[in-house]
Amino acid sequence: MNVKYKLRIKNLSYGNDLILIKLPSKNRSFKRVRIEVTTKRGIMKKVLYSLVITIFSSILGTSLATASPATKRLFDFRRARWGMTKTQVLKTETAKLMMDTTIRGVDLLIYTGEVAGFNCNIGYIFAEGKLVRGKYMFTHSHSNKNDYILDFNKLKEILTKKYGKPIEDKRLWKNDLYRDDPQYWGFAISLGHLIYLATWETPATDTTDTTIITLLLNGENFEIMFCIEYLSKNLHKLEEKAIEKKSLEEL
Numbered sequence: 001m002n003v004k005y006k007l008r009i010k011n012l013s014y015g016n017d018l019i020l021i022k023l024p025s026k027n028r029s030f031k032r033v034r035i036e037v038t039t040k041r042g043i044m045k046k047v048l049y050s051l052v053i054t055i056f057s058s059i060l061g062t063s064l065a066t067a068s069p070a071t072k073r074l075f076d077f078r079r080a081r082w083g084m085t086k087t088q089v090l091k092t093e094t095a096k097l098m099m100d101t102t103i104r105g106v107d108l109l110i111y112t113g114e115v116a117g118f119n120c121n122i123g124y125i126f127a128e129g130k131l132v133r134g135k136y137m138f139t140h141s142h143s144n145k146n147d148y149i150l151d152f153n154k155l156k157e158i159l160t161k162k163y164g165k166p167i168e169d170k171r172l173w174k175n176d177l178y179r180d181d182p183q184y185w186g187f188a189i190s191l192g193h194l195i196y197l198a199t200w201e202t203p204a205t206d207t208t209d210t211t212i213i214t215l216l217l218n219g220e221n222f223e224i225m226f227c228i229e230y231l232s233k234n235l236h237k238l239e240e241k242a243i244e245k246k247s248l249e250e251l
Contacts, residue, residue: 073208077134080124082209082232084131089124105246106239115228116158118151127238134230141224145186148224152196152217155228159200159215168199192220201233209234 076082079092086107090097095113098121102108107126114120119140125133142148160166175193178184188194196217204210210233217226 073202073205076208076211076232077124077131077230078122080131080134081207082131082211082235085129086124086126086131089126089131093122093124095122105242116155118155125239127235127242130235130238132232132235132239136228138226142186145190145224146183148186148189148217148226149196151226152215156198156215159198159213159228163200163202163213166198166200168197170197171195172197186224189217190219190222190224192218194218212236 080089084092086100086109089109093109093111095111097109098112099108099110101110105127107129109124109126111122112120113122115122115136118138121137121139123133123135123137124131125135138151140151142151156166156169172195173179173193174195175188175191177193178188179194185194189196196215198215200213202208202211202213212231212233214229214231215227216229217224219225
């Protein structure tokens with residue numbers, strides 16, 4: 001159903017004119033906006049049309065904002081929202097539960113599943129009873145470690161289509177031993193010499209919170225670690241406090 005806004009403006013020649021602006025519902029494109037300008041005498045005037053565009057852009061900016069892609073996000077991580085309790089998350093997740101435990105004052109739910117065609121473990125992290133972080137930890141393996149770089153680029157492309165251009169997109173060298181030999185870059189990652197990193201930040205909406213998403217490919221001791229982490233920008237410090245509290249209790 002269309003949303004209607006009625007505005008009255010003062011026109012020196014024709015008195016109070018009625019301007020009717022019809023906005024499409026949230027799930028339709030604003031390219032289809034219909035603007036009707038009718039004076040008391042039924043005269044359509046270009047000068048009034050220009051004024052409607054000005055009013056439409058400034059006064060009704062809030063309505064334009066609701067048409068942004070961010071409004072399509074209903075959840076923060078999978079079908080969960082930041083701040084949910086463990087009980088609430090257990091009701092939303094349909095993957096196979098592997099582990100329900102507490103480590104260093106932080107509650108963890110670990111599932112096994114698949115995302116974007118890759119096998120993975122799915123982690124939910126809770127602090128002070130609230131969901132603060134989610135994580136996909138990929139479990140597939142490649143004999144040619146350069147194939148992990150291809151996987152990274154594939155997932156980066158998918159995330160970019162969904163969330164836009166990353167705010168950070170880096171290839172970090174900690175040791176330049178294999179820097180000039182791309183055929184060994186996957187091996188360099190497994191040694192901890194090279195890190196691939198891309199980060200997105202999603203804006204808050206009526207139903208979701210601000211989320212920092214990090215796609216990470218790194219390694220050490222000849223092992224590859226490949227994951228996507230979703231982090232609540234407003235609640236993630238609760239995890240740090242929970243770990244610190246546990247450490248203080250132990251000393």
